[in-house]
Amino acid sequence: xxxxxxxxxxxxxxxxxxxxxxxxxxxxxxxxxxxxxxxxxxxxxxxxxxxxxxxxxxxxxxxxxxxxxxxxxxxxxxxxxxxxxxxxxxxxxxxxxxxxxxxxxxxxxxxxxxxxxxxxxxxxxxxxxxxxxxxxxxxxxxxxxxxxxxxxxxxxxxxxxxxxxxxxxxxxxxxxxxxxxxxxxxxxxxxxxxxxxxxxxxxxxxxxxxxxxxxxxxxxxxxxxxxxxxxxxxxxxxxxxxxxxxxxxxxxxxxxxxxxxxxxxxxxxxx
Numbered sequence: 001x002x003x004x005x006x007x008x009x010x011x012x013x014x015x016x017x018x019x020x021x022x023x024x025x026x027x028x029x030x031x032x033x034x035x036x037x038x039x040x041x042x043x044x045x046x047x048x049x050x051x052x053x054x055x056x057x058x059x060x061x062x063x064x065x066x067x068x069x070x071x072x073x074x075x076x077x078x079x080x081x082x083x084x085x086x087x088x089x090x091x092x093x094x095x096x097x098x099x100x101x102x103x104x105x106x107x108x109x110x111x112x113x114x115x116x117x118x119x120x121x122x123x124x125x126x127x128x129x130x131x132x133x134x135x136x137x138x139x140x141x142x143x144x145x146x147x148x149x150x151x152x153x154x155x156x157x158x159x160x161x162x163x164x165x166x167x168x169x170x171x172x173x174x175x176x177x178x179x180x181x182x183x184x185x186x187x188x189x190x191x192x193x194x195x196x197x198x199x200x201x202x203x204x205x206x207x208x209x210x211x212x213x214x215x216x217x218x219x220x221x222x223x224x225x226x227x228x229x230x231x232x233x234x235x236x237x238x239x240x241x242x243x244x245x246x247x248x249x250x251x252x253x254x255x256x257x258x259x260x261x262x263x264x265x266x267x268x269x270x271x
Contacts, residue, residue, distance in 0.1 A: 002244035002258060003265035005036045005061065005132070006087060006169070006200040011045035012065075014221035017205040017214045020045055023241060024052045026206050030243045034059035034265040038087055041067055041115045043103050061268040063089040064099050066106060066117050068139060073110030073118040083116050084139040087132035087169060089268045095128025119158075126162050130268055132169040133159070135202055136182060140168075144185040145178055152185075156193055167198040167264070170257055172250050175235035187254075198264065199247065199257035204239045211237035 008016030009023060016039065027035045035058050037049040046062050053060035068084040069075065090096040102125050106115035133140040133156070140159070143152035159166045168186045173179060190197050205214045215226060215233055224231040242250075251257050 001031065001033055001262070001265075002247045003032060003034045003036070003061070003261045004201060004203055004241060005063070005089065005198070005261065005264060006038055006065070006135075006171075007036055007203045007241075008039055008065070009037060009045050009049070011042065012040040012204075014217060015040055015204065017210055017217055018203065018241075019206070020049050020052050023206045024049070024056055024058055026241050028056045028058055030241070032058065032244065034061060034269075036061035036063045036089060036268070038063040038065045038089070040065050041103070041106065043099060059265065059269050061089055061265065062096055062099065063087065063268075064103060065134070066102060067110075067114045068122075069110060069112075069116040069118040071118070073106070073116050073121065076112045080116075081113050083114060084142065085134045085137045086117075086122075086139070087134050089130040089132070089264065090128060091130050091165065091268050092128045095130075095268075098125035098127060098129055101125050119162075123162055126164075129163060130165040130167070130264060131159055131163040132167050132198060132200070133186075134169055135171065136176075136178060138169075141182050141186075144189070145182055149185070149189075152189065153193070156189060156195060160193070160195055165264075165267075166195060167260060168195050169200050170197050170251075170254070171200055171202055173202065173235050173238050196260050197254060197257040198260040199251045199254065201242050201247065202239055203241055204234070206241050208237055208240045210240065214239065 009018045050060045065087050068086045102117050106117045110116035168190050222232050
C-alpha cells in the first residue's frame with residue numbers, strides 16, 4: 001500500500017491548507033495504513049497528528065521539511081534569504097528526538113527569515129533519521145537543474161554517508177518544465193550511486209477540489225490577489241492526497257520508487 005511521505009498541513013503557515021483530522025481521515029478512506037507529516041521548519045502539528053493517526057488506526061510518521069542554510073546557520077547575508085529544503089523522517093524514538101533538536105536549533109541559532117539548520121548539526125543529529133533529497137528547492141535538485149552533475153554526485157554521497165537511510169525524492173506535477181529534466185537526472189544519479197528513488201506527491205491540501213482555496217492562501221502569503229496573472233501559484237491542481245492507484249499509475253515506469261514507500265512506511269515510526 002502506498003504511503004504519502006511529503007505532506008504539509010495548516011502548520012506549514014500560509015503554505016499548507018490541509019487540516020490534520022480531515023487529512024488523516026481521507027488517507028484512511030483511501031485504504032492507507034500509514035501517513036507522514038512534514039511541515040515547513042517546525043513540528044508544531046506533530047502531537048495532534050500522532051494522536052489523530054492513532055485514533056484512526058493509521059501509522060504516524062513524524063517528519064519535517066527543514067530549511068538548510070547554504071553555508072553556516074549563523075551566517076546572515078542577502079544570499080542566505082533562500083535556504084535549501086530537506087525532508088527528514090523519524091525512524092524511531094532517537095530520530096524523533098533528533099528532529100526536536102534540529103527544529104529547536106534551527107529556531108534558536110539559525111533563524112534568518114526562516115528557521116535553518118546546517119550540515120554541522122545534521123551530522124550531529126542524523127541518528128534514527130531517514131533523509132529524502134527533497135523538492136526542486138532542495139540542494140541536490142538545484143545542482144542538477146544547474147547542470148552541476150559532479151557537485152551533485154559529491155553532495156549525494158555526503159548525504160548517503162551522513163544518514164543511514166537516504167533516498168532520492170522524485171515528484172511528478174504538471175506545468176513544471178524543469179521537473180522532467182530533474183527527474184531524468186535523478187534517475188541517472190540513482191543508477192550510478194545505488195541510492196534508491198522514492199516517489200512523493202508534494203501535498204498541500206487534502207482534496208483536489210481544495211486547489212482554489214490553496215491559491216487564495218498563497219495570495220495571502222505573498223500579498224497578491226487572484227486577479228494578478230503574475231502572482232506566485234502552484235503549477236496545477238495535483239498537490240492533494242492522491243489515492244494509491246493514482247500514484248502507482250503516475251509512476252508505473254518506476255515501480256521501485258513506489259516499493260521504497262513501503263520500506264519507509266514499515267520502519268519510520270516512533271516506538
